[in-house]
Amino acid sequence: MEETKSNGKTVQSLNDVTVMFAGDSGDGMQLTGTQFSNTTALVGNDLSTLPDYPAEIRAPAGTLYGVSGFQLHFSSSDIHTPGDSPDVLVAMNPAALKVNLKNIKEHALIIVNTDSFDPKNLKIAKYDSNPLDDGTLEGFHVIHVPITSLTTNALRDTNLSIKEITRSKNFFALGMMYWLYNRPVEPTIEWIKQKFAKNPDIAAANEAVLKAGYYFGDQTELFTTRYSVESANLPKGVYRNISGNEATAIGLVTASELSGLPLFLGSYPITPASEILQYLSTYKNYGVKTFQAEDEISGIASAIGASFGGSLAITTTSGPGLALKAEAIGLAVMTELPLVIINVQRGGPSTGLPTKTEQADLLQAMYGRNGEAPVAVLAASTPSDCFHMAIEASRIALNFMTPVILLTDGYIANGAEPWKMPLIEELEKIEVKFATEVEGFFPYSRNEKLSRPWAKPGTPGLEHRIGGLEKANITGNVSHDPDNHDLMCKLRTEKIQRIQNDIPELEVDGPSKGDVLVLGWGGTYGSIREAVDRVRKSGYKVSQAHLKYINPFPKNTREVLNNFKHILIPEINLGQLARIIRSEFLLPVIQLNQVRGLPIKSVDIQNKILEILGGNNGK
């Protein structure tokens, strides 16, 4: 930590900071957080975000369950998680303070909007006395800012209504934070101008309030220290900040381009997957056809129809929707049509926790169908990885004529990180060949991958019928023959197994042999990576492997696992990958399971690793 003086204030240089913006669900905290993230990305920090908002769109003002938060971790070095606990809390009301207090660091900086700490709001937040003066916040560094009145002051000469004025108070908080962490206000001003182009009064007000917040930071004596976080040393390239859902959407469009097939998305809105449908519906000039179906089943059924017609067909959903699509996935298995099913996992069972993250649909993805119905199962590990995995899911679906389930989750779908963008021309093309030759055409003949020919309607002479009844090998006619069914079940399973030949091997980060391997899948990548890094820094040897292909597993998975004494599997479920690994490889594994609707904290994984190491092994 370096200290210099500037403008009468100390400037402290930090390696990394975790900030939590929290307020009412109508206070614009997601917007504030997103703006702070984008600006932070532009100044070259590495970052990771965790939006955490209630399922209610506008919960009653001031309530504990109506608190919306946006956590952001930014750094001058490589980081992988939105931070275990915030160093700074911006609390726009008593409820936001109460909800977040138990999670922030000791001695954290708390900036409160004192205007909202009135008897009414305190009561709604179930405070018997005012925490600002009853000792509750002892030990923290608390800064009292009357944000609402300062905002009103800044806009006193405008014709805006009280409601409009108070609505822009989040920009005051944002401006203040920009000053405190030495970030420019210009990118947000640009954004405001575009966003409110049709409403110049509001645009001018928001800009004025943003600047007022910034100057307040500079002039007030409340802040004696200002912080700087130098830009991170990221690999060379052009970057943008990207969320998992947007990366998924762009990945799908890219797969469409790489395969030369038109993209069709059949989908029904569901949190937290709806954004993929929203993004894709804006890409009309890429030839993308999106169909907002009447229900989840129609979402997948329409995609299966489009796949039969020769499109790259996609359906997107979350857990409850995957359950509804199960029968249709079986149809795609039987008809051996390419189909990408994206499940942005959320807390379950049933409606569960719609806006919170979880990894508890793995077994559903693997086995949740009637009959022997194997499908490929893939999982993305970070927001930007969704781009690559969307392409991978499409490639496997098209090459193997099979449905592929791609699992992402609410955390990586909504979370964002800097992404070094690829050059499209450097990406590998996806080869697709439609059947056209009448001679020797059989709908259920197979190539070396065991995939059947794709003959799309409109091709003369290849008229054929497919369907959900068991198919006779090669001819594809309906067959109830016992030996044929036995053969077809085995062929379909073997086909999925052969995907192993077409996917990368499982990589081990760290020694390929040792005491502890932390094995993960999906969105826990960042937490595990950070935990492993910390354990290594304290001198221990520990390795990490992360599965992005779960069915089939990469070819070398057994070999990798056999090289370690202990395998730790942290998951945001009650042990679903652990169960599969045990049954597949007959290996004992150690589980670390949390289902709190939040990413697992690195510190919990770190402690578990140390516990396994017994405090001295491997040092």
Place this chain on the structure above:
Amino acid sequence: MANNIDVNEVKLTAKDFSSDQDVRWCPGCGDYSILAQVQRTFPDIGVKKENIVWVSGIGCSSRFPYYMNTYGFHSIHGRAPAIATGLKISRPDLSVWVATGDGDLMSIGGNHFIHACRKNIDIKILMFNNRIYGLTKGQYSPTSEKGKVTKTTPYGSIDYPFNPASLALGAESTFVARSLDRDPKHLQSIIKRAADHKGTAFVEILQNCNIFNDGAFALLTDKETKADHVLVLEHSKPMLFGKENNLGIKLDGFRPVVIDINDGKHSVSDVWVHNEEDHHPIRSFILAHMTDDPKLPTPIGIFREVIKPTYDEGITEQIENVTKKKGRGDLQKLLFESNTWEV
């Protein structure tokens, strides 16, 4: 891809549309006639056979695609309209047909049906209505009459049936028709008209299940009774029926009544003249609900045909417009268009 379906150059015959599969419906089933009428009509609809796709769900009717030598998809229960929707949107150049039954379409597939109608997806739906579940061996269906005694309703069904034509009209289907398995000429003409319609075409075909619901439509098909019980709707013609063609439907306010044009008190000018293209749907609803009153004949023919842009046309047009405005998408630009920075 063009929104127009390619027309035929070579003259095909019914035989060209017959696949190599053995037809496995029960002997005497009404489905045989429906298949025959479709195969007879299809050479005349002007579409190449490789551009035709039959999609079905589950039930006796849904075996239909196997017997047509076109592209075909025998899918899962109730979902045929949704699969056909995705196929048609992605491939507007295809002529997409749905073969379905009263259980498949009105029960498990009800939601997909009404939304396909609402969106005016350019698909043709032939619903074989035998008012019974045949493939599961004789349970009552959503079109079975109230009081129906079946295996699952040993004391008679207590729920009210759907009126399929009324449901389709209510869901804004742009083409609603009814025909009979035992009236080949009429059925052929309706299939042809459905093929020519641009938009969702719904055709209810009253079909006899000689195993589980034999004679359900005997009044409408028996030589002795049919003339007095069937009203054949013809555009801009008065609604006349009866052995002597002397009975007519008069519209008394919203209430249709039967009159005798030879009774001295009425003449043919009192008879309601059918207008398929009636802008307002109210009269087609009255026609659909004539089956509520046993004293009235059952109308067959086209209840309503209106023209409005189809969903697949709309989506194609939108893509063209956006592409014209923004230019053909450039993926690399898409990546680089928002806030970027260089390291």
